[in-house]
Amino acid sequence: MGPISKNPKRPPGASGDDTIKLSSGKKVKKPAAGPLAKARAKLSKNKPLLPVKPVVKKDPETAVPSQPAKPAESKQKQEEKQDLPSKILTEKPFSVFIPDEDYNALFPSFYNETCIVLLARDSHWLFTYWEVTRDSVASMKERLGESFNSGTVMLRVYDVTNVIFDGRNANRYFDVRISEGASSWYLHAGDPNRRWLAEIGMFLHDGRFIPYARSNTIKTPADCIASVMDEEWVISEELMKRAYPKEWHMQGDWNENAAESGTAAAAGTLNTMGGSERVHGGSSGWLSSWSSPGSGKEKTPIFWFRVGTEIIIYGATEPDASVTMNGKPVKLAGDGTFGTRFNLNEGEHLVAIEARSADGKFTKAFTIDVSKCTKEGK
């Protein structure tokens, strides 16, 4: 396993198939790239965000077999442990220690303010989140009376390219029905280089759309080489060939070439730091070691001399395997490692170590032959 190969070429969430991953773990079919699909939004739903526990990404689709899940889990446990304010530094200048806040309990879910915000994820997709307060809903109810009950909550997304939007002059718009309880959504806008704006509101049975809030305006980025040229900087055919290799000429979503290098680059920083993942060594890693006994601390006036010999036998296997040494069970640590330290007696020793997989299908055995012969003198 090489260092770089740890970063999967296609990171989690980027399975090459045509589905979109949801935070709920469900998948939605990605709209096919075609005029019909472009005609409008098939959307991915986003679960209400909070106070749901933070989503820990699990993506069986793209899980790389060489990345074991278990070490990562134990890491998280370990972090939880660290949250305990058990190890306070003595150099701390404050006499009163305030334990770490219970950040989960104190974390605000919403801010009691009706709003909607729009972000561009890429050339084709937008992301929006919103909040509609109880007060806003109440006054909407009051304003609409009976017809409120027939209405549904809707997102209306406007194309406001080259327009100072006044509520009615958008180039076009599309509506997206959202599910109850949702507070954010991914929207397939489809077109790069356009400016967008969204409203959250009530869509009524008589066709009216009454907004609760209007978002900021954002622009979807370009996704291909520009056709606009600068006559002062004419590009010769020869230069075009050299500076713009073929693979950059295609249009549409990002190209493979950019992805190849981009992926690895982005995955480089933190993924590698701290080494939170490890390819489990399995049954390898058998090293034998000898260590000397502790240096005597006794202060006796008499000259003395002693020699001890220890042998340490240790190793690792699957965490749920069972291991025996000369027929006696060896206790495994949670991560599948074990270690035993022996005082090594004179003579020849055979140590038979056997590991058996949890399902009993596999066994592996080693026999170690150790001999020790100590004599006085040189």
Add this chain to the structure above:
Amino acid sequence: MKGYLSVVLHAHLPYVRHPEHADFLEEDWLYEAIFETYIPLLLVYERLLKDGVDFRVTMSLTPPLLSMLSDPLLQDRALNYIEKLIDLTSKEKKRTEYQEEFKKSADMYNWKFVEARDYFLRYGKNLVNAFRKVQDAGKLEIITCCATHGYLPLMINQKAINAQIKVAVDTHEKHLGRKPNGIWLAECAYFPGVDYTLKDHGIKFFFVDTHGIMYGVPRPKYGIFAPVFCPSGVAAFGRDVESSKQVWSAKEGYPGDTNYRDFYRDVGFDLEYEYIKPYINSNGTRTFTGVKYYKITGETAHKEPYDPQFALERSAEHAGNFLFNRGKQIEWLASGMDRKPIIISPYDAELYGHWWYEGPDFLNFLFRKMHYDQDIIKMITPSEYLAEYPVNQVSAPCESSWGYKGYHEVWLEGGNDWVYRHLHKAADRMCELAEKFNSPGDLERRALNQAARELLLAQSSDWAFIMKTGTNVNYAVRRTKEHIVRFTRLYDSLSSGKIDQTYLSEIEYKDNIFPEIDYKVYG
């Protein structure tokens, strides 16, 4: 001489300082980076200087990194970290005495760690001084980054974006004695218009990913092989795909060579528990120690012993190969261009040494070979290139990042999109506070400045990135929530006029980044 190569190393770590804990796992990121990447790189630079090799390298030292490198608590802990490794490797030298295949690695680690410690102490435990020395020698151009590596295209609030740049430039000047000429935008994430903010703070250039230039309007004449001027007049350099791929690519990249050191097989996991216990996490969990005896070997669980000498020779071969390819690339480009092309090769600095153990050797060989063995290509910094070519085409780069798919999806997806509601709200509230408090009292001022720190810390793109990649997710979630909670409590207390001084002192102590910050940066 037909063209230029600019190697850009982005050195960054999120602010992982935890004074409230004696031992904190994520702080190790810093210590690993110091002893496995920064010092090995600095040793390469210093030896090149000593040998009279004319080289150029550009590095972004991010404000959180500068702050941590110059923090006395972290410096002491870093020293403690390396002392422990020296202790361990001294033992390892003994333990492997009869194992020739490991003994040479154990010896190597031991002397390298001793050398690194001595280097660290020589600069008074402050590596910023060491970087500064190479900078002042004219070989290293140090640029800045967003104040806390904030992801600007998803920030919206213009004042918050401005604060990310202003605080960065101030921090840079404080530590490096001069204002930065250039910036590495966090995650290479650019959106049209942010260049005006850069200009406001005296920044003359930045970098974008390949398609940021290629999709620019109007179409840039030289593609990524010359900078363009944004409408603001700030220059944008584009990342070269070919040279990136040779180092980054999982398949073809040099670091995957089977002779190079394997990252995963570490004595922290491999050795007997009681023996290794003092060198792993203090809660008893096995972790990486940095002492690794095996080479990559291949896609197999069976690993062969690492041979440092052989690996060193491979890194020299790879440097030669890299240089050969750049030479070919430059010749191909130069014949079609009416100016000397520049190849921009940016990497995360921590790739070198920490991840690709032989990376610093590779750079060492590359710089030397470039100096001695050929004259097609020369190294240059972006500032020097702009001085040679002050006239460039005006083109507006395309919004982009260097993340997967080239836009914002890495930092805006199902696992992390929840953070933006809170980051946006806190930014808006910070601006509201800055407007409201014109002449605050001492305590209020402290609370306002601390609120600015909490906002900035919450904005690190690292948290969203970690949530996306799925490792250490709890920590990233915790950091986001903690800073938002602390910010919100400060906001509430400032609004109600009841500031809890003990609490304020507590979080000033915990989140002490940017001691000189002035909340009015949000005004």
